[in-house]
Amino acid sequence: MLWFLLGWSCVSEALAQVQEHELKAAFIYNFISFTEWPGKTGTNINICTLGDDPLNIPLDALQKKTAKGAAIVVHHLYIGDEVKDCHVIFISDSERTNFPKILSSLKSIPTLTVTDSEGFAAQGVMIELGLEERRIVFKINAKAAKEARLMISSKLLRLAKVVY
Amino acid sequence: MKLSGGSIDPVFTTHLKKDKGYSSIGIDPIPAIRRKTLSSVTLAVMSLGMNSLWAADPIVLADLTTFSIEQLMEMEVSSASKFPQKVSEAPAAVTIITAADIKSQGYRTLADILRSIRGLYVTYDRNYSYIGARGFGRPNDYNTHILFLLDGNRINDNVFDSGRIGTEFIIDTEIIERVEFIPGPGSAAYGNNAFFGVVNIITKNPQQMDGLEVAGEVASYGAHKERVTYGHQLDNGMGFAFSGSVYRSKGEDQYFTAFDDPASNNGVAEDLDYDRYQRLFAKLEGKKFTATVAYSDRTKGIPTAAFYQTFNDPRSHTLDTQSLINLGYNDNIGKDLDLSARVSHGQYDYHGEYIYTGGIGRDKTKSRWWGTELRFISTTFTGHKLLAGMEYQWNPHQDQYASYPDANTYTLSVPFSSYQFGIYVQDEYRWSEKLMFNIGLRKDRDTLSKTHFNPRIAAIYKAGSQTTLKALYGTAYKAPTLYERAYFPATGSLNSETIKTLEGVLEHYISGDTRLSLSVYRYKADELIELDNNSGLFFTNLGEASANGAEMEGEHHFENDARLKVSYSWQSAKDANTGTTLTNSPKHLAKLNFTTPAFSNAFQTGVELQYTSERKTWLGDTVDGFMIANLTLISARLAKNTEFYANIYNLFGKQYSDPPSEEHIDELGRPLTGLRQNGRNFRIGLAYKF
Numbered sequence: 116m117l118w119f120l121l122g123w124s125c126v127s128e129a130l131a132q133v134q135e136h137e138l139k140a141a142f143i144y145n146f147i148s149f150t151e152w153p154g155k156t157g158t159n160i161n162i163c164t165l166g167d168d169p170l171n172i173p174l175d176a177l178q179k180k181t182a183k184g185a186a187i188v189v190h191h192l193y194i195g196d197e198v199k200d201c202h203v204i205f206i207s208d209s210e211r212t213n214f215p216k217i218l219s220s221l222k223s224i225p226t227l228t229v230t231d232s233e234g235f236a237a238q239g240v241m242i243e244l245g246l247e248e249r250r251i252v253f254k255i256n257a258k259a260a261k262e263a264r265l266m267i268s269s270k271l272l273r274l275a276k277v278v279y
Numbered sequence: 280m281k282l283s284g285g286s287i288d289p290v291f292t293t294h295l296k297k298d299k300g301y302s303s304i305g306i307d308p309i310p311a312i313r314r315k316t317l318s319s320v321t322l323a324v325m326s327l328g329m330n331s332l333w334a335a336d337p338i339v340l341a342d343l344t345t346f347s348i349e350q351l352m353e354m355e356v357s358s359a360s361k362f363p364q365k366v367s368e369a370p371a372a373v374t375i376i377t378a379a380d381i382k383s384q385g386y387r388t389l390a391d392i393l394r395s396i397r398g399l400y401v402t403y404d405r406n407y408s409y410i411g412a413r414g415f416g417r418p419n420d421y422n423t424h425i426l427f428l429l430d431g432n433r434i435n436d437n438v439f440d441s442g443r444i445g446t447e448f449i450i451d452t453e454i455i456e457r458v459e460f461i462p463g464p465g466s467a468a469y470g471n472n473a474f475f476g477v478v479n480i481i482t483k484n485p486q487q488m489d490g491l492e493v494a495g496e497v498a499s500y501g502a503h504k505e506r507v508t509y510g511h512q513l514d515n516g517m518g519f520a521f522s523g524s525v526y527r528s529k530g531e532d533q534y535f536t537a538f539d540d541p542a543s544n545n546g547v548a549e550d551l552d553y554d555r556y557q558r559l560f561a562k563l564e565g566k567k568f569t570a571t572v573a574y575s576d577r578t579k580g581i582p583t584a585a586f587y588q589t590f591n592d593p594r595s596h597t598l599d600t601q602s603l604i605n606l607g608y609n610d611n612i613g614k615d616l617d618l619s620a621r622v623s624h625g626q627y628d629y630h631g632e633y634i635y636t637g638g639i640g641r642d643k644t645k646s647r648w649w650g651t652e653l654r655f656i657s658t659t660f661t662g663h664k665l666l667a668g669m670e671y672q673w674n675p676h677q678d679q680y681a682s683y684p685d686a687n688t689y690t691l692s693v694p695f696s697s698y699q700f701g702i703y704v705q706d707e708y709r710w711s712e713k714l715m716f717n718i719g720l721r722k723d724r725d726t727l728s729k730t731h732f733n734p735r736i737a738a739i740y741k742a743g744s745q746t747t748l749k750a751l752y753g754t755a756y757k758a759p760t761l762y763e764r765a766y767f768p769a770t771g772s773l774n775s776e777t778i779k780t781l782e783g784v785l786e787h788y789i790s791g792d793t794r795l796s797l798s799v800y801r802y803k804a805d806e807l808i809e810l811d812n813n814s815g816l817f818f819t820n821l822g823e824a825s826a827n828g829a830e831m832e833g834e835h836h837f838e839n840d841a842r843l844k845v846s847y848s849w850q851s852a853k854d855a856n857t858g859t860t861l862t863n864s865p866k867h868l869a870k871l872n873f874t875t876p877a878f879s880n881a882f883q884t885g886v887e888l889q890y891t892s893e894r895k896t897w898l899g900d901t902v903d904g905f906m907i908a909n910l911t912l913i914s915a916r917l918a919k920n921t922e923f924y925a926n927i928y929n930l931f932g933k934q935y936s937d938p939p940s941e942e943h944i945d946e947l948g949r950p951l952t953g954l955r956q957n958g959r960n961f962r963i964g965l966a967y968k969f
Contacts, residue, residue, distance in 0.1 A: 138354060141344050142348070145348045145351065177344070250352060250354065251351065251352065271348070
């Protein structure tokens, strides 16, 4: 039998696997370099999260990184919190019933809104992450970004599955 | 500026839970990326030790942020943490069983996989496994009412129209990426045999089989299996995969009360439950092309003396040999136009040796087919996804031979050839953000030159982002099989079976982690072909039957990556003429699947419970209902590159039987009252990855 021939050692090894949320966080990190905010960016890039989401943890890990020469700072917000100067706000699926109100309160503020809750790019969230054929895809609401005076690079628009 | 958001759901205002459930993603396609990530992850984890895999996550993230967006877009998710949303737009209550489920629940055969799906049940007669759906599991139905597709290619043969799902299935469960079950009539899209549903088996691609893996296992009843799997993906996107396996099982001596007579070895069939197979599989995959080759042969002893044999003769057995070649091509041929084309060739040979006082009776079947399909998908018109296609199958051999015991020539010799043709259209019409229609129509010309029209209409309504409602109307047909038409000479002309169904489906998501699904249905089948044994055996269109039922299913993903799935089906399938419940039709089915990481993630445990209520048999009595439990333990952490697995099937050693069919009668005219199933049994194995 084959398995008698197989060696047995006690060293554990990780599988070459990462998490879906890690990958989504890496997308959000990447979006920063494709976005131009009005005026100067400052010394920090603020990434905010809204609502409780597994993605918050990998986003926390972005804190030590830099983007566009600025240090990334992550803030976790809940409904009712002050919006600090969020360059990017990730809105959790947990807030899906509050989306219209959240979006109207963010209206005309230059914050890149991102979610992975399905169907919300069409309703005004700037970038919607999704899974399709086992890959991460994203939709962009360019109109919403334009209204908030954000410039999303044409390269990112080209890579988007849908542009509204 | 304050965020306003109406009422605050208390659940989401609690503090962040640091261990909130993730699920895994295999990063892959570009080998360079894989190598890079692998080495750094490995280093990180080895230094952190065994129990701190989670701590390694930020390091993985750090790696991911160094990739370009194009590279990130190429990375593939091997199991989605949230539920696939696309399923909620399908015109059916689709069930998907993934490779992770197969592993964590220890499924050895396609039959094991299907048995875990709500509303399905499997009958094993110690030779073949037969599937029952929505209360229809009629004896002598050789899996002809479910269409089986392997990577989209029809694999039901063209003599019995059988899908083979037990050890006789053509590929190993270890190389299955996922199995999709689409319940309900599917003839509007797939033509013949898609009567109660369609099972699509999708094989792993070269990336998913990445590298060389050897595996070996031993199991109860003197069974062992060895497997070698290899997959490699080149930088140019081409990939190659290979898998081969050998399985041997001595089996257990089977005892039959019906044959308990000193003249019949006291009812014990010795050394007749053996089961052996070998399988080969290869796949070549480019960006647009896929070529697949598969082969299997299985030899199984027949302990039941089925078909009036002499009981306990060691020569009684069947051999099923099958092979498939599939070529597929997918391309974007216009701005909004996709083309998919496929050509396939299938071979199936069945050889049975049945033992009688007068000698050996032989059955031989030669089934050969060539199939081709062309399909266009257009998204030119806003709101419409149009699909049109045609399918042609040439059947050069649908030959059946049978000889009486020790006759030199075949008493039955029916060579046959034919073709079948289908043309279909489908429109997925998005009426509004909330309402979608799926309308399909297919015209088929069957092997008897009869024409069939099968429409399907589905309305899918998204009542909010968490709730989907579906109303489905469907039709299907099953043409009489060559076996039904020609094997028993007394059979007259047969009509096609037809079915009309109505179904309502509600799918509801409570947060991203919990899913509920409810279906209610009404099926009405006509012209059902049945085996009549009142005056010699022959097939005839006897039956009209209807079924009403309800199925509910709930699924929850816990924060520690544990998953729970529970389903319950109530079904009432009745003969329309007599009003009595059909044979082999359980009123209740309940299933539970639970997997969880255990011992600081060192192990993955899987628990499965399945309940089937009592079933009527063709003899007029019943076989008892039963509940069985299966337990699986897996660890990839005990040894380097090695995955260890152990299973206990039928954990509580429940004794239970499946209903027999009219064929389960021995030479002395003694019918079996039940087909005894395996008691508690075990399997342990190792898979080593180079």
